[in-house]
Amino acid sequence: MNKTVLISITLLALSGASAFAQSAATPQEKMACRGDAQSLCAEHIGKPSEMNACLAANKARLSEPCRKVVEAHGG
Structure with missing residues (x-):
């Protein structure tokens, strides 16, 4: 896998409590x-x-664009 994928959300292909449990991220x-x-x-x-799980646990510290992504995916 490439670094972008690992760093983001293939970086985010989740478990039940994770931020992107509803669908894969674009x-x-x-x-x-x-970032x-x-x-x-x-x-x-x-x-x-x-x-x-880490991104969801740090939701209050995320940038606004990332927080919106996490929330859109149930985190």
Whole structure:
């Protein structure tokens, strides 16, 4: 997998409690969360369910575009 995918939401292909449980993220959604994934959840890169849970757990700290993506996917 390429780095963008790992850093975002294939980076976000989730478990039940994760931010993107409803559907797969679009490339635009992945890009919206790339920076947040790198800065807040870097240790979870390559582990989609953990990444999703991390982003959801840090929702208050996410950039507005990423927060909207997480909320749109049930996080």
